[in-house]
Amino acid sequence: MTTTPVARRFFLEQCGYGLGRAALASLLPTLMHRVAAGQSPNPKMPAAQAVPGLTGLPHFAPRAKRIIHLFMAGAPSHLELFDYKPKLVELAGKPLPPEVIRGQRYAFIRSDSAVLEPQFAFRQATSMGMQISDAMPRLRSIAERLCFVRSMHTDQFNHAPAQIFFNSGFAQPGRPSLGSWLVYGLGCDTQELPAFVVMSTGAGISGGAANWSSGFLPTRYAGTRLRGGSEPILNINNPPGIDPQLQRSSIDAIARMNSRRLAEVADPEIQSRIAAYELAFRLQTTAPELMQLEGETRETLELYGCQPDKPNFARGCLLARRMIERGVRMVTLYNEGWDAHSDVKGNHTRNCRETDQACAALVLDLERRGLLDDTLIVWGGEFGRTPMVESNPTLGRKLGRDHHPQAFTVWMAGGGVRPGMVWGQTDELGFHVVENPVHIHDLQATIMHLMGIDHERLTYFHQGREFRLTDVHGQVVSALIA
DSSP: OOOOOOOHHHHHHTTTTSHHHHHHHHHHHHHHHHHHTTOOSSTTSOOTTOOOOOTTOSSSOOSOSEEEEEEOTTOOOHHHHTOOOHHHHHTBTSBOOHHHHTTOOOSSSOTTOBBOOOSSOEEEOSTTOOEEETTOHHHHHTGGGEEEEEEEEOSOOSHHHHHHHHHHSSSSTTSOOHHHHHHHHHOOSOSSSOSEEEEEESSOOTTGGGGSOOTTSOGGGSOEEOOSSSOSSTTOSOOTTOOHHHHHHHHHHHHHHHHHHHHHHOOHHHHHHHHHHHHHHHHHHHHHHHHOOTTSOHHHHHHHTOOTTSOSHHHHHHHHHHHHHTTOSEEEEEEOOOOOSSOHHHHHHHHHHHHHHHHHHHHHHHHHTTOGGGEEEEEEOSSEEEEEEEEEGGGTEEEEEEEETTOEEEEEEETTBOTTEEEOEEOTTSOSEEESOEEHHHHHHHHHHHTTOOTTTOOEEETTEEEOTTTTOOOOOGGGBO
16 A cells, blocks of 8 residues: 655645644734734744844853854965974974874875975964964964964864864754854844855865855855855846836835745745845845945055955955944855965965965954954864875875864964963874864854853754754863953
8 A cells, every 4th residue: 555645734734724723823813913013923933134043142241242264275284384393394204103193094195105394484473482384474473362272173084074064063064054053043233234144265165055054944044155246146236127116115025925924834934035035135235335445444455455356365354344343243254275285385375375464454453443352263274284295196296285184273363262372282293182182063162152152052953853063062162261
């Protein structure tokens, strides 16, 4: 005997005035009253056209109100930038000791490949003895304002899953990103711009949109990607013949129909659709104004190394500052191209030339505007690079480094973190963490704590259980908090 599955919602709809429809009928007047008042038909759901956050959040007084995440996609080498290891100079051209590399997996090289010495000179940057390479002189000059975590480690050793893991706490697409969790829990102060904005410069992001997806949360919490140029959001301009008044009337009519359906089924995706129409309408005015930098002073543009009409990393950092000034909760700026399988020196020279000045400028600019204390900046990639060289004549590679999940460096600034601090340590080869390890979930838990969120309490029920950003792991690294 063959049976056809029947969806629960369809079953209730077919019950006439059975239990489901009778219950809905009794609630309908209240639901419609809430819709007419511009409120959500479900008191537990955020109101249409607004992102107010959940009742009871933040859990405690936040140290940071907003986040700018500078994601160096492709994975910078900690050994070239922040974690100087003289031992690599001594061992250059020789294989690492067998006990160090035993049981390790790599994407492209053999574990017994020869050691590659650091490709840049290092100089002391802080009174605590932190050294930063000559590749990042601007960042070195403000190191006393930064908090370095040199003991990061991750579970993933390929780019796409490692990037998704860093951003969502899970290596496969489908989970909400950090920005989505923050907006879901805390809401956002602006209705003129998206609560969670994503920008990128470079060749491409391996993890793609899964890095800023809302996963199983309603799609209104997903990141909105802004592009460079005259049209930061595709298809945002009206076609010929459609004026603002006609568009406003059309959106209002669509909103009324969507609101009626929302009152019937309380589907949060309908609410997301209503909010998306409204935000898109407002963005037609606010997005072009946001992207125009003519109002910035010459001194500010020179501080960032920014050309107003050139979409690059410096412009992205300045736009990130402008967005958080306008109430955006989180901005993630991806700078791709750090995947140095060949010529790590040339690769990092180019990337540091593109990013060093702007990163330092962002910290200084926020500080002078009184925004650094409650704005958290996070800089880092998805993993580190191997102490061993990658050279492959078949692929045309030489003097590069492979993927290295066992150890890498992240720095943070502002937003309640302890400035001028170096936390954690790797061994003399920069291979393994030997002191104060910080897992990706630990970093995520700490970021949420700085935003006033207990990472174990912000959950979402999905597929029969409660989910959270840090899954079932993660500890707040209290030592990083000022």
